[in-house]
Amino acid sequence: xxxxxxxxxxxxxxxxxxxxxxxRGETLLETDAPIITxxxxxxxxxxxxxxxxxxxLCVKYPDIAAIGVGVPGLVDFDKGFVHVLTNxxxxxxxxxxxxxxxxxxxxxxxxxxxxxMAYAEWRYGAAKGMKNVVALTLGTGVGGGLILNGxxxxxxxxxxxxxxQMSIHxxxxxxxxxxxxxxxxxxxxxxxxxxAVHRYAQAGVHREAxxxxxxxxxxxxxxxxxxxxxxxxxxxxxLGTALASIAWLLNPDAFxxxxxxxxxxxxxxxxxxxxxxSMLSTVVWEGLKLVPAKFSNESGIIGNAALAADMSATxxx
Amino acid sequence: xxxxxxxxxxxxxxxxxxxxxxxRGETLLETDAPIITxxxxxxxxxxxxxxxxxxxLCVKYPDIAAIGVGVPGLVDFDKGFVHVLTNxxxxxxxxxxxxxxxxxxxxxxxxxxxxxMAYAEWRYGAAKGMKNVVALTLGTGVGGGLILNGxxxxxxxxxxxxxxQMSIHxxxxxxxxxxxxxxxxxxxxxxxxxxAVHRYAQAGVHREAxxxxxxxxxxxxxxxxxxxxxxxxxxxxxLGTALASIAWLLNPDAFxxxxxxxxxxxxxxxxxxxxxxSMLSTVVWEGLKLVPAKFSNESGIIGNAALAADMSATxxx
Numbered sequence: 268x269x270x271x272x273x274x275x276x277x278x279x280x281x282x283x284x285x286x287x288x289x290x291r292g293e294t295l296l297e298t299d300a301p302i303i304t305x306x307x308x309x310x311x312x313x314x315x316x317x318x319x320x321x322x323x324l325c326v327k328y329p330d331i332a333a334i335g336v337g338v339p340g341l342v343d344f345d346k347g348f349v350h351v352l353t354n355x356x357x358x359x360x361x362x363x364x365x366x367x368x369x370x371x372x373x374x375x376x377x378x379x380x381x382x383x384m385a386y387a388e389w390r391y392g393a394a395k396g397m398k399n400v401v402a403l404t405l406g407t408g409v410g411g412g413l414i415l416n417g418x419x420x421x422x423x424x425x426x427x428x429x430x431x432q433m434s435i436h437x438x439x440x441x442x443x444x445x446x447x448x449x450x451x452x453x454x455x456x457x458x459x460x461x462x463a464v465h466r467y468a469q470a471g472v473h474r475e476a477x478x479x480x481x482x483x484x485x486x487x488x489x490x491x492x493x494x495x496x497x498x499x500x501x502x503x504x505x506l507g508t509a510l511a512s513i514a515w516l517l518n519p520d521a522f523x524x525x526x527x528x529x530x531x532x533x534x535x536x537x538x539x540x541x542x543x544x545s546m547l548s549t550v551v552w553e554g555l556k557l558v559p560a561k562f563s564n565e566s567g568i569i570g571n572a573a574l575a576a577d578m579s580a581t582x583x584x
Numbered sequence: 585x586x587x588x589x590x591x592x593x594x595x596x597x598x599x600x601x602x603x604x605x606x607x608r609g610e611t612l613l614e615t616d617a618p619i620i621t622x623x624x625x626x627x628x629x630x631x632x633x634x635x636x637x638x639x640x641l642c643v644k645y646p647d648i649a650a651i652g653v654g655v656p657g658l659v660d661f662d663k664g665f666v667h668v669l670t671n672x673x674x675x676x677x678x679x680x681x682x683x684x685x686x687x688x689x690x691x692x693x694x695x696x697x698x699x700x701m702a703y704a705e706w707r708y709g710a711a712k713g714m715k716n717v718v719a720l721t722l723g724t725g726v727g728g729g730l731i732l733n734g735x736x737x738x739x740x741x742x743x744x745x746x747x748x749q750m751s752i753h754x755x756x757x758x759x760x761x762x763x764x765x766x767x768x769x770x771x772x773x774x775x776x777x778x779x780a781v782h783r784y785a786q787a788g789v790h791r792e793a794x795x796x797x798x799x800x801x802x803x804x805x806x807x808x809x810x811x812x813x814x815x816x817x818x819x820x821x822x823l824g825t826a827l828a829s830i831a832w833l834l835n836p837d838a839f840x841x842x843x844x845x846x847x848x849x850x851x852x853x854x855x856x857x858x859x860x861x862s863m864l865s866t867v868v869w870e871g872l873k874l875v876p877a878k879f880s881n882e883s884g885i886i887g888n889a890a891l892a893a894d895m896s897a898t899x900x901x
Contacts, residue, residue, distance in 0.1 A: 422835025433829040446863040512750040518739025546763040
């Protein structure tokens, strides 16, 4: 790859706003003000707004060679097509590469947001240079992206990496699809809060869920609160069970863990490592690194820009 | 790949015997009498016996271009090195490619047996031509092999595909490594028998485990035995949970299922399909095929021969 010299725009399409930035290799040169998705009634208008932003950026950075767009939903990466964005009204069956490419004259990649995060961490982040990487984001849900045999792995229908839907209990809590034991129904932000409320109640302490955000539980644990520490231990058990299963299946070189919950740091990582070690063979465990993500909010911009830059030579326009 | 014309020897190294055969493309030209491993006290003698067999086969098939050896244990595929075969005394740290290559003058591949089975099914079997394939063998344990992005996926330390060690219950039965909820502790042959004994006992019927082999339970279910049908339903639930998790993670094009338990046919496949459909999104489920393995006892010979044939041009000798 010769992307070090390639400049590209990374677009991070979220539920309420779209963030744009210009990257040259791993350097984020500039972040543009976000576009508020609610200001645009239909996809065409929103895509035109993106194109206008890119045109302005191209005046300042005339070497921009490609645009990478990451979206929170199902795409066809090969076709640059958005199947559906659940949380953005009107985004069904949008040929985003074609529309944005026609407007800007630039090659376009369209990627799932979790894959873009994985790409950023593999290309320039915590898993740089590794061959087999599982990246996950812990937040309201649990998303994931895979780099296998040194390349992005998307699966047969571009739906790989749905770590949050994997089961940790064959008779457990139902996930979004009715799937029993879905991991994110245990370690999603809201589920952690609810579980903490439950553990406090068992100890005779009343807490509202709003007082039990992962951040608040982490602070309580740091301050020596035994219940908060117990909750982190349980989260580590649940998450560690899923990650150990992935490790048995894929024997990866690293897990990269990002998102809000990961910011608990050693409170999460220490029991998580102990749990995983207890679940794995020596060969699988010793070949494995658990690392916090290098990038946080900017991972979407960096990952999508990197992907577009790396593919710019081969993408047709 | 131009392996159609390449002739190679496939060696299937089992716990008690070694089977050899000659393949040209997908055609198994000849199967040799097995070598009994117990007749040879040390690896060197056993490898010499293999080499002698190959030399005789080379007289009959002078176009033999490579040897593929599959072993029941941990290998270094790149180096052609056997780390350890748990069930074969003395097989620790054996540079099998070097020794067998020096004796025969042929290029050698050394592969894990479950990977070789996956390769056979992908190259010439039930998953021929598919891009992303998960193959598994159901027997005393549960083994697996992965073809991802159209190539064999072995993981960072050649240990990928250990489906039997994946957890289906974060507080479940311990596997071989102390890993809670290990799939093969639910759906291994012996565990199915024990579970059937338990279910019969609950219904006031005494059965020995020896009367509850998967084959016997399948026959009872076919004959209309409700308890036997219930047992197959539970096996499908447990196995389906693990396969659904793999489908969420990898979004494969197919699962290929082989081994004795798979011979239950529709008794297993029908509830398994129903379970997986209930656990998956439409996109992941509709893109997925569940297929029985094409090859059975000969999959090791065919897979290892195919792998060696396909790699013969690039392997150094």
